[in-house]
Amino acid sequence: xxxxxxxxxxxxxxxxxxxxxxxxxxxxxxxxxxxxxxxxxxxxxxxxxxxxxxxxxxxxxxxxxxxxxxxxxxxxxxxxxxxxxxxxxxxxxx
Numbered sequence: 001x002x003x004x005x006x007x008x009x010x011x012x013x014x015x016x017x018x019x020x021x022x023x024x025x026x027x028x029x030x031x032x033x034x035x036x037x038x039x040x041x042x043x044x045x046x047x048x049x050x051x052x053x054x055x056x057x058x059x060x061x062x063x064x065x066x067x068x069x070x071x072x073x074x075x076x077x078x079x080x081x082x083x084x085x086x087x088x089x090x091x092x093x094x
Contacts, residue, residue, distance in 0.1 A: 001070070001071045001073065002015055002070075002071070002072045002073070003072075003074075003075065004072065004074065005075055005076070006075075015085070016033070017091070020089055024049070024051070024052065026033075026049050026050035026052075027047055027048070027049045027052075028047070028048060029045050029046075029047055030045060030046045030047075030048070030050055031043065031044075031045055032044040032045060032056075034048055036063075039062060039063050039064060040058055040060065040061070040062065040063070041060075041061040041063055042057065042058065042059065042061070043057075043058070043059045043061070044057070044058050044059075045057050045059070052077075053077050053078065054078045055075055055076065055077050056075070056076055056078060057073050057074065057075045057076075058073070058074045059071055059072070059073045059074075060072045060073075060081060
């Protein structure tokens with residue numbers, strides 16, 4: 001698993017499971033969408049956390065023979081990248 005935003009790589013199942021098991025309690029995952037084509041699956045999820053706020057993640061998974069063999073995830077906290085003023089006349093808030 002690669003997390004480009006934080007410049008981290010998790011190698012192997014055991015470390016991936018451990019990272020998720022050690023994450024501070026109080027989170028859940030809400031699936032927004034999943035799109036699959038061939039050996040590529042893309043998911044978008046929302047991860048609300050009691051004290052850390054709401055995060056969104058887009059994950060790109062590589063699947064071979066029914067097993068996940070690799071992934072890349074992009075995580076962001078909602079509102080962590082505020083819209084610059086110059087775009088205000090072109091965009092609307094979500």
